[in-house]
Amino acid sequence: MENKVRVYLFTGFLESGKTSFIQDTVLNDDFHYNEKTLILSCEEGVEAYNEEALKKADCDVVYVDDESTITPDYLSELNQKYHPTQVMVEYNGMWNSQEFIHEKCIDPWMVVQVLTTINAETFDIYYNNMRSQFVDHVTQSDLVIINRCDKNTKKYVVRGSIKSLNPRAQIIYENKNHQIENITSDDLPYQLNDEYIEIKDMDYGIFCMDIMEHPENYENKTLKLKAQVIGRDKILKNGFVFGRQAMVCCSEDTQLLGLVCVSPLADKLIPHEWLTLEGTIAVEFDDSIQSQIPILYVDKIEPAKPLDNDYVTFD
Template sequence: MGVPVYLFTGFLESGKTTLIKDTIASPDFADVSSTLLILCEEGEEEYDPAFCSEHQVTVVTVENKEDMTEKLLEGFAGAYDAEQVMIEYNGTWEMDLILDMDMPEGWELQGIYTTVNADTADSYLANMRQMFLEPMRYSNLIIVNRSGEQLDKLKLRRTVKVFNPRAQLVFERPDGTPEQDLGDELPYDLSQSFIELESFDYGLWYLDVSENPKKYNNKTFKFLAQVYKGKNMRHRIFVPGRFIMTCCANDVQFLGYLCRYSMPEFPYQDRDWVTVTVTCRYEFAREYGKRGPVLYLQEILPAKKPEEELVYF
C-alpha cells in the first residue's frame, strides 16, 4: 500500500497548523505510527517537541519556493520511513508547483484541504482574488474558521462552488463548532411557483439548480440573460445564460442551461440581451448525456444591456 500524502493550503494565519495538529491527533483520521510533516511556512501556531514526540511526527522545513523540487521530495522519501506525509503548503506559492510534480515512488496524493480565516476573507477576495482562490479550485475540503457576522458566507460559497462544485465547504464559529448548512439560505422563495430573479442572483440560482435540480422541477423563472445558439446546437434549442467571473478576468465563463422553444423562427442572435420566462424540468437531455435541468421557454423579450454585464461571486 502506498504512502498517503495530504496537502494543506491557505494563507498565513488561516489555521493550517491547527487543522494539521487536530488531524494528526484525531483517532478517527488514520491509524499510523509515523508522520512526515513538510513545513513550507511558519505561522503563529507551532509544533512543539512534546506533540511531535507523542505522535511520532518528524518535521522538515522548506523555506524557499525554489527549493521545493522533485529531487527534494525524493530525498525526504529516502531519508524518512513515514507511514503518511502531510505538507503545510505556503499560501503564496502557485499550486501548479506541487501539483505538477511527480511524487516519489509510493507516495499518493490523497486529499487537498484549504483553511480560510473569516476575518480576512473579504479583504483577500477584493484585493488578492486570484491568489486567494487558487488553492480552493483543487480542494476537497475548505474550512472557514472564526466565521461570524463579518463574513458574507453565501458570497464566498458561491464563489468557490461555481468552479469547484465538488468541494465540501464548512464554516466554523470562533469556538470551533460548525455552523448550519447554508443550502437553504437563498435570496428567493422556492415555495413560490413563479420567481423573478434579480440580475445579481443569477449565479447563485445557476449554482443551486446544478446542485439540487430536483427541487427546481416545474418551477417557473424570469431573468435577464444573453443568448447563445451555437452552430451545432439542435433545432429549437438555445441557452439563455450570463458571463460569470469566478476568480479573475481569465476565468470568465458563460453559464446557462439548455432551453427548448416552440416558435418556428428564433429572432435573436448570439450575445443578444433578452428577458426570458422559463419553466425548469429535471429530465434526460442528449446534450448532457444524463438527466439534468432543462428549461422550457414561455416568453422571450428583448432587453437592454445592463450597466454591469458580468455576474460576480
C-alpha cells in the same frame, strides 16, 4: 498504492487555519493509528504546532521557509530520514501549489488529496485583491474548508465563487467552535419557498450554481431572469442556451453559467442579445451527462438593456 507515501497538501492564505486543521487531524486516534507521519510546514503563523503531543502520535515536524528549498532531492532526503507513511504539507499561501504537485513531488510520495482552508472573515479581501493566488489554491482542491463562519457569513457567495473555479470541489463550513454547519435554502438571497422567483442581476451566479446542484428544488416554479442568448441547443427542439459569463481570473479566462431553455421563438433569437425571460422550470433526464437537469419552458420574452458589468459576480 502499495509502498506509496500518502501526501495531503494543504493550501490557503496565512491565518486561514491550516496549522490547527492539520494538528487536529494528526492527533485524531483513527488518523495516526499505526502511521508514521511527517508534517512539512512551509509557513509560520500565529498558531504553533504542539511538537510534544505530535511526537506521541509518531509525528515529526520539519520547517521550511524558502520555496527554493523544496526540491525533489530535498524531499528524497526527508523520506530517507523520517520514513513516513503519510505526509501533511502545510504549503505557503504565496507559493505555487501546482508546481509542488506536478514537478516537485517525488516517487514514492503521492498527493492523494488537496485541501484548502479559507477564513470566512478575510474571504472578501483575498478573493478581490489576490485573485491569482486564490485561483491557484482552489482549482486544485478536492476539499475546501470555510472556517470561522458566523451569522454574517454569506455561504452561498463563498460557495459560488469557489464552484465557478472548481465545480468538483467539496465544501464544508465550520463555525468558530469548529463545528460543521450545513448550508440551507435560508442562505439564498431569495425565497426558495415562493412559487414565483425573480432572480436579481447580482444573484444570477448564485442562482445558477444552486439550480444546477439542486434542480429538484426549482421544479414547477416560475422564474424571471435576465441574461444573454448564447446559441441554439443541439438536441432539444426549440431549445436554446441562455446565460452569462463568470470571470475566473481575468477577462480572457471565463466560464459560462447557463440554463437550457425552450421556446417556439428559439430560431428567431439572436446570439449575444440581452433578454428577460419568464417561464416554468421542469426537471428532465439528460442522456449525454446521465443526470437530471433543469429546463426553463419560456412563456414570456422581453428585450433587456445590457448590464454595465456583464460578468457574473458572487457578491
